[in-house]
Amino acid sequence: MKRSRRAVLLGTLAALALGATACSSSASSSDPLGGGPSASASGGAAGSGGSGGSGGTVVVGSANFPENVLLGSIYSQALQAKGVKVEERFNIGSREVLYGQLQSGNLTVLPEYNGALLAYLDAKNTAVTTQDVDAALAKALPASLGILDSSPAEDKDSLSVTQETADKYNLKSVSDLAAKAGEFTIGGPPEFKSRREQQFKDVYGLTFKEWKPTADTTANALKDGSIQVGNVFTTDPKIVQYKLVPLTDPKHVFGAQNVTPLVNKAGVDATATAALNAVSAKLDTAGLTGLMKRVSVDKEDPSTVAKDWLKANGLA
Structure with a gap:
């Protein structure tokens, strides 16, 4: 399935078909599903299978970067x-390792990023909205x-500004930059x-x-x-830490990258499906960003952060 590594991520997912997506200026995690296998596991032998429907065990996996571990714990x-x-x-x-394990049934559920997953499966697909990406994935x-x-x-990816800049020039959308872009310096990874x-x-x-x-220093440069x-x-x-404002992108220069459960169908029953869909209904970008501050900046344990979020949203 997130920095310049992640800025290369969403911009280069199509080219990084076996492991990429978000790619910009983050300190919170690495290229979503783009790293090599690290083989560390939480709970259970790495080789055992797991089918979760009808009373079986659901095996929840994750990639080897903090955000995906947090989502797996949620x-x-x-x-x-x-x-x-x-x-x-x-x-x-x-992703190449995780996807194969999901197909084999060794894993049952993965937190994925829909746009990155589509690029992995079909690099030529041009879908950009959440609805179109999900339809293409199906x-x-x-x-x-x-x-x-x-x-x-x-x-x-986003184009972000400081809260002060957003307030001064009434910036909410990328479209709002049209009147001021000629006076602004924009930063990002070399590519x-x-x-x-x-x-x-x-x-x-x-x-x-x-x-x-600016590579990995983009937020600091802002x-x-x-x-x-x-x-x-x-x-x-x-x-969150610097009170930055990501501008909305109504014309979809940056395609959808929604957090989405990917499942082995034989391993999830109606109860499991409902539980995971309930998580998706409550999880938004601002909330996830706040959780990632706790994990990556405040160094809190992902399982504790996940537990708090579930309790706060009536899902514990």
């Missing part, structure tokens, strides 16, 4: 709260696998300019004063004022 505890027997296998590795996945409800939470400059001109009519490479607009991942905890 899924796991939500299932357990409904009486489902769960085995956790977190920090496994990249066709691209093998019969044994399926996605459940996508959450509103997205880990994706960001070549991948996105023409798109922003064509789609939004934006011509920035300067494009400045904070210190060396840039006015930055490519920051939407669940980067520095958005």
Whole structure:
């Protein structure tokens, strides 16, 4: 299934078909599902199978970056709260490893990012909205696998500004930058300019004063004022820490990257499906970003953070 690694992520998912998605300026996690296998697991032997329907064990896996581990823990505890027997296998590795384990039945549930998953399965697909991406996934996945409800939470590229800049110029959408872009310096990973400059001109009519490479320091560059607009991942905890404002993208330059449960259909029954869909209904981007601050900045245990969120949302 999130930094410049993640800025390369969503912008290069199609090219990184075996392991990528979000790619910008985050300190909270690594390339979603883009790393190599790390083989560390939480609960249970790595080789045992797990089928969770009709009273069996649901095996919840995760990639090897903090956000995905947190999401895996949320899924796991939500299932357990409904009486489902769960085995956790977190920090496994990249999408290519996880996908194969899900197909084999060694894993039952994975937190995925719908746009990144679609790029992995069909790199030429041009769907960008949540509805279109999910519809394309339904066709691209093998019969044994399926996605459940996508959450509103997205880990994706954004153009972000400081709260002060947003208030001063009444900026809420990327479209609102049109009147000021010529006075603004925009920052992002080294590849960001070549991948996105023409798109922003064509789609939004934006011509920035300067494009400045900032890589993993984009949020810091916004904070210190060396840039006015930055490519920051939407669940980067520095958005909360520095009070940044991700601008909405109504014309979808950045495609959907909704957190979505990917399941082995034989392993989930109606109870498990309902529990996971209930999580998706409550999980939004701002909430996930706040949780990631607790995990990546405050260094709290992901399982504790997950437990608190589930309790606060009536899912514990």
